[in-house]
Amino acid sequence: MRRPSSAGSSPLRSCIVTARRPLAVFILSHPWLQDMVVKAAPSDFDVQFLDGADDEAMRSILPQADFLMATQLSAKWVPFLMRCKLVQHQGVGYDGIDAGALAAAEIPLAVTPEGTTIGVAEHTILLILALSKQLVLVHESLRRGEYDQIGWRANSHFFFGKTLGIIGFGRIGRRVAHLAGSFDVRLLYYDAVRAAPAVEQAEGVQYLPFDELLPQADIVTVHVPIAPDTRGLFGAREFARMKPGALFINTSRGDTYDMDALYQALSTGELGGAGLDVFNPEPPPPDHPIRRLPNVICTPHMATGTVEAHLQKVQAQFDNFRRVLHGETPHNLVSIAPP
Incomplete structure (x- = not known):
């Protein structure tokens, strides 16, 4: 043996x-x-x-x-x-x-x-739901001995009925669409290569150009590989184009977004929250202020783990x-x- x-x-x-x-x-x-x-x-x-x-x-x-x-x-x-x-x-x-x-x-x-597609797609839905219901903050409050049944409700929201914008419609993006469809959300997507009409119909998704998708989505989730056209895909301009109060989810690669620009958008209230599994650099600096924002959930590049x-x-x-x-x-x- x-x-x-x-x-x-x-x-x-x-x-x-x-x-x-x-x-x-x-x-x-x-x-x-x-x-x-x-x-x-x-x-x-x-x-x-x-x-x-x-x-x-x-x-x-x-x-x-x-x-x-x-x-x-x-x-x-x-x-x-x-x-x-x-x-x-x-x-x-x-x-x-x-x-x-x-x-x-x-x-x-x-x-x-194998394994990656399901793991990352599930993690994406996890981050969306946890941010929508302030799960981490509510959990920490209860551990401190608090029991506030009413106070958290003012900033907790359904995923149901929202518009989800999927950036990158490969294996993972399609799996996210498949899972998110169970929540009766509107599904938009952008990809450099548009899917066939039969795929769009089967997954219940609508294609929009990148700049048109951003202001319509309540939640934007990123599922692109690193390439010349995706490196730095999200910066201050793109965050400013997103819907006020929108959530930003990234489980793809840290090089796809500007972490400092995201911090500014989150800290000013321009965006409502972020769920991040990837950073640039990795690990992110221990003193980077994005780690301390209450409306951010971070995981250490383990979405498929x-x-x-x-x-x-x-x-x-x-x-x-x-x-x-x-x-x-x-x-x-x-x-x-x-x-």
């Missing part, structure tokens, strides 16, 4: 790598994440864990990897992937991986939407590894032209 191991300066699990089984290397140092891999890994693979901050271990282990799972991979490590048949990203936002260097080395890159999501991800990753071994095209390949 295979014995997973970690390579690096942290406490390691021992590993015997045989010639009979392909080696899947996971750049993961957290014990819980490693446990998720161990639970889902099939017995016909050897598994080894790496700490991406340990250069010596990276130089030693990467040349042995038949498959690699990583969330961060710079160009300097690509030449070490001498046997690697596929690099698999943990989620869908692969901006931490030098895809161009992999393409130049003719090493395919795939993403893992559930037991079920991680198990689904690992299963999907090994399914892709096996597809490659069988000469089949892996699922969810990233198409990147060499530099």
Whole structure:
């Protein structure tokens, strides 16, 4: 039976790598994440864990990897992937991986939407509902010994009947629309590539250009990848165009919005609240004032972080590894032209 191991300066699990089984290397140092891999890994693979901050271990282990799972991979490590048949990203936002260097080395890159789509969409709805009902503030009040049945009602609101503006209508944006539809909300969306009419009809959504959507939405939620046209997508201009008192939700990438401009819009009452799972930089500075605003709920880039999501991800990753071994095209390949 295979014995997973970690390579690096942290406490390691021992590993015997045989010639009979392909080696899947996971750049993961957290014990819980490693446990998720161990639970889902099939017995016909050897598994080894790496700490991406340990250069010596990276130089030693990467040349042995038949498959690699990583969330961060710079160009300097690509030449070490001498046997690697596929690099698999943990989620869908692969901006931490030098895809161009992999393409130049003719090493395919795939993403893992499994688990991510459901987890992020559910987290989005969670943030909307928690802000609408002031959940964190009410909870903290009760823990202080208060019991105000009436006072909180003046600033608590239905999600029902509101207009939700979805920016980015890929896998996650569509799942958000699907879930939000159960609340009988009006669904608007913007995407650089408009969905087919059949998709719009099935999801009950209406397309609007970006600048037209912002002033109509009671809640704006962001689900775009990082690209030249999405970096800095929301700044002071865009927040000013939003409906007064609107909620801003971002579970995509921190580079998509200006955190200082958002703070100004929230602190002046221009916007009613924000639910943030992503920041720029990450983690956000401990003294950044947005952390202290009562109308902001922050989570540490963990929207997809559930037991079920991680198990689904690992299963999907090994399914892709096996597809490659069988000469089949892996699922969810990233198409990147060499530099």
